[in-house]
Amino acid sequence: MLAGKHIALGITGSIAAYKAALILRELKKQGARVTVVMTRHAQEFIPPLTLEVLSEEPVLLDTFGQQMPRLQHINLAQQADLLLVAPATANIIGKFAQGIADDFLSTLYLALKIPVLVAPAMNKNMWAHPAVQDNINILTKRGVDIIAPVVGELACGVEGAGRLADI
Numbered sequence: 001m002l003a004g005k006h007i008a009l010g011i012t013g014s015i016a017a018y019k020a021a022l023i024l025r026e027l028k029k030q031g032a033r034v035t036v037v038m039t040r041h042a043q044e045f046i047p048p049l050t051l052e053v054l055s056e057e058p059v060l061l062d063t064f065g066q067q068m069p070r071l072q073h074i075n076l077a078q079q080a081d082l083l084l085v086a087p088a089t090a091n092i093i094g095k096f097a098q099g100i101a102d103d104f105l106s107t108l109y110l111a112l113k114i115p116v117l118v119a120p121a122m123n124k125n126m127w128a129h130p131a132v133q134d135n136i137n138i139l140t141k142r143g144v145d146i147i148a149p150v151v152g153e154l155a156c157g158v159e160g161a162g163r164l165a166d167i
Helices: 015-029 048-055 072-079 090-098 104-111 124-128 130-141
Strands: 006-011 033-038 082-088 116-120 150-153 159-163
Touching: 006 015, 006 104, 015 033, 015 048, 015 082, 033 048, 033 104, 072 104, 082 090, 082 104, 090 104, 090 116, 090 130, 116 130, 124 130, 124 159
Parallel strands: 006 033, 006 082, 082 116
Antiparallel strands: 150 159
């Protein structure tokens, strides 16, 4: 199903970022080429080297860093078949909904003409907040597919909706 497809995997600063390694392995197992794009805060939860080894590709971290040419977000937007953001924080959801492009991932999103899947993960109160729900509705109206979080034990120790959906 995914053989030969190029997936851009966006990872944001959530405790669920460690699950991105499992998602990446599954995508690779299904034959996809995966390019990982990490926000600065995602790097606090999982090291880029882990994802670089698993993806066998350079991990994209910064729009203006030394590691890649400045137009790499445009190059990736033209090459990828799908953007999957997992986990997606309230912050990145808000940036996508409001057109804010202040990091590699949010800039990439604005340059895309391909399907986008967003898998939120956050505290149940954050997920239920009207601002987050408004941003989810904006993205849905624009054609972004949302993989809704599931009910379960959250990192903060409470039960509720906000847990990253299973692979």
